[in-house]
Amino acid sequence: MNRLVVRRTLYSNHHQPKCPWKRGFCSGGEAAAAAPASSASSGQLNHKDGSFAGDDQPYDLAIVGGGMVGMALACSLATKPLTKHLKVAIIDSNPALANKLSIKREDPPDPRVSTVTPATISYFQDAGAWQYVQQHRHAFFDKMQVWDYTGLGYTTYDARDVYKDVLGCVVENRVLHSSLLSRIEDTDVQKTIYPSRLASMIRYPSSSVKADDNTREASYIKAGLVKLEMSDGSSLYTKLVVGADGAKSQVRNLAGFKTTGWNYSQNAIICTVEHSVGNHTAWQRFLPGGPIALLPIGDNFSNIVWTMSPKQASDLTVMNEDEFVKAVNQAMDNGYGPHPKSNFSNGSNKFSFLGGNLTMSTNESFEVPPKVVKLASKRAAFPLSLMHANDYVAKRIVLIGDAAHAVHPLAGQGVNLGFGDAFTLSRIIGEGVAVGTDIGEVSLLRKYEAERKPANIAMMAVLDGFQKIYSVDFGPLNVLRAAAFHAANYISPLKRGIISYASGEQRLPIFP
Secondary structure, three states: OOOOEEOOOOOOOOOOOOOOOOEEEEEHHHHHHOOOOOOOOOOOEOOOOOOEEOOOEEEEEEEEEOOOOHHHHHHHHHOOOOOOOOEEEEEEOOOOOOOOOOOOOOOOOOOHHHHHHHOOHHHHHHHOOOHHHHHOOOEEEEEEEEEEEOOOOEEEEHHHHOOOOOOOOEHHHHHHHHHHHHHOOOOOEEEEEOOOOEEEEEEEHHOOOOOOOOOOHHHHHHOOEEEEEEEEOOEEEEOEEEOOOOOOHHHHHHHHOOEEEEEEEEEEEEEEEHHOOOOOOOOEEOOOOOEEEEEEEEOEEEEEEEOOEEEEHHHHHOOOOHHHHHHHHHHHHOOOOOOOOOOOOOOOOHHHHHOOOOOOOOOOOOOOOOEEEOOOOOOEEEEEEEEOOOOOOEEHHHHHHOOOOOOHHOOOOOHHHHHHHHHHHHHHHHHHEEEEEEEOOHHHHHHHHHHHHHHHHHHHHHHHHHHHHHOOOOOHHHHHHHHHHHHHHHHHHHHHHHHHHHHHOOOOOOOO
């Protein structure tokens, strides 16, 4: 039986240390001038592996942010032999963590969805969470068609091109989140949910307490543990703080991590639409204002992700439903420009200068997406940006998911990068546990950063490059874009590389 505790009462802290930067990350100076003393039972620290003896132990790790990526880390830790014994705190004010959300099959899909790659599906299967996803609505797709509004080029990706069954699966975010929670509940992991928000992080130097002070909090301070204080007055000590709290991460801000990034002059509209027939293909068309994607979600439903200028987004969000459906159908059909034609259909090839191994892809002819017949959800719009943390780790602190990087949604890769972070960090923590290393040591955490940062930066560069290339409507550039589409469609090694890279393999789409 899972050991679950939901903290609803406040801690009684009789000796609160004063910190001049109350909402900052304090690590010395006046922050440690008043060492906490407590009459509570003490825990003796084993400095070799960072463990405590006694019943009242600090947490091994505190996950700040109980969204999909944070729960993926908790799930992975809970299901691995080396880490299932770890004591975990989850800090998030979302009531869905304490009161599990009821998802009914007959309900229309939520517009917030994720396109998970085969690599992510494997992560979920290894953790035992995918079985719960399968109990709810989800839609595998084995084909994707991408084309340009100019009508000069298109590319069709088929799972059979790489001898696979599927290219990915579209799942509602609430289903992914609920499935991870369900899997965690089936384990014996010791976790405590703090339904609050992080207010401050404090790490006191060991010199701030007397050598003969054997109180519990003195032991924590001597060990260099981090104290987290929540907005409701509760607090805890932990060996490792995991920032999984999104693009506006409080952990990242309090820890002082610097970021690099910029805002795109674009917003994205998301919503659920309905067809008269089933949709089993992922469609994406590049328009003058940005790409529009039509993603299957099952039961004749699809999800729309439409990127455009903030002014256009504002207009389309308030447009009446019939007009919006008409606008979507025009955007996915012959609005803005004609349908592309195969260059091999008349026996000639305008882009023969590409050379290479030109081969016809499986079922490569251009197809028109199924018509949208009605809007099935509310429309939501949000601004787009790129952000990357210059560092992912520091002593006893690590960032994962959107707290470390935020990307353009045009390829649906953001959450897959986050899941990759979570499952990689889980593995690295397990490796540290196996050899008796303190899981908060920066030398261990650097292994995670060394593995994930290059992969994340590479994907961010690809997505940002696409965004910039397809944000310009210029004749010669349009021809070059068309050439790129045809290269991807007809040069088999390139196409296989693109599919493999987008599926989660950590290599760029280059020729073997």
